[in-house]
Amino acid sequence: MKAAVIHEFGPPEVLRIEDAATPQPAAGEVLVRVRAVRVGGLLDIGTRAGRNPFARLTFPHILGADFAGEVVEGGEGFSPGERIAGVPFIPCGHCQACSMGRDDACPNAQLVGVHRQGSYAEYVSVPAKIVRRIPPSIGYEQAAALALSGPVAVTQFGVAGLRKGDWVVVTAAASGLGLVTSLVAQALGARVIACSRKEWKREILRGHGFEAVLNTDDDGFVDQVKELTTGRGVAIAIDNTASTSMFAKLCAVLDRLGVIVCSGALAAETVPLDMRSLYLKSQSVIGIRTHTQASLDGFWRMVQDGIETRIDRSFPLDDVAEAHRYVEAEKNFGRVLLTID
Template structure:
């Protein structure tokens, strides 16, 4: 398959197209044919520059955390999705056995790893991921939107859950014009007033 990878850390031009082996899904995994992948500041840009704050990445490496696509193959024991299903992929891979995972708080798993950081990512035609990380996407949602909403939607939903918000509650979403802020405002229950950003001209 074709993939974008880097063999050394540096600016964007260290990325190169290469032909690599197509991964095979292991037990409990699915192979996703990638239709869209996002570019994140931490998980992609910082990692490519060699400044990732919490992971050691060894080139050559394929980045790409937030992605969506179509299930191309199933690993042993997978029955939650079928070949041909459209899916979005959560990039965080939890161990499933620690105290946090047992409490349903996989986002703070003691052994959390990330697709595209600790595992080969989705800057490629195919990406093998845990089946529990894929979520079916309705046909009306474009792949690019599904790729961006997988992580943003999970973070927004978690914020609302942790805050104990219910329908009718009023909340202030700071930075509501950012990707996460606008997703949170859209997800929050009830109607929310959202302030429009104002461009400030330093010359006036």
């Protein structure tokens, strides 16, 4: 089969289109003909560059995490020809976190494209538990764009206890994850304040029907949120940046019983937390590594009611190095995908 293979860590040029052995599905796995794969930051580019702390891989290696395609060899309830989407996170299924239904915290989880061969290829074999059927209304590219971010957002709002009508602020709402998070919150009945620090991105966000689009760098940000929420603040703040200045502002706009949810640490700064304010207002700060298995089902049910995210650009698999350069240059608004005919 055709695949994008790396034989060493390095710049985008280490990605080579080669002929690789078609994987043989093991027990409990499905063999999938891949049609679209998301090009991601940490799992794809970080792993390729040798920056991924989870990566313990053997070369030659095939990258590729969340994907969509059709089942070729079924089993485990899937039949050949069914259209599916898959996620990279494979929880062990028997640890304490897994038995509690909080498999997002599984310490034994493996990642497709990091710990095992990925989906930058015509075929990938993965455990059936990480794939789900996709609605007929959406194409493979849209499915691959939503496959991971959507369930992560559903998990975030489930754990944070979102209720209809709640105010939610999403930072970096113009990122691939942030936009899906904002759309999921909206679909769950939240009143969404989508934030971006770039005006051209805010302009695009304004077209998505959110309650407000704000700039967290604006001196008046805290007052603007207070005004929108009639002085109360937001029930949930989603922040995957871990930026000192941003975190202080989120604390300032958090309502009583409010929850700050973190599923990433792009800036990776150590943020200040006023414990006195936290306990006096019965607030919490929670980390959620990724989605739960249960949220995969919940999310794909929601998609049937019409969630669609923005696809910035699709590259054919042959242009994988160019796709990596494009994502590394942060030129995209929305998902960047590889397509495999």
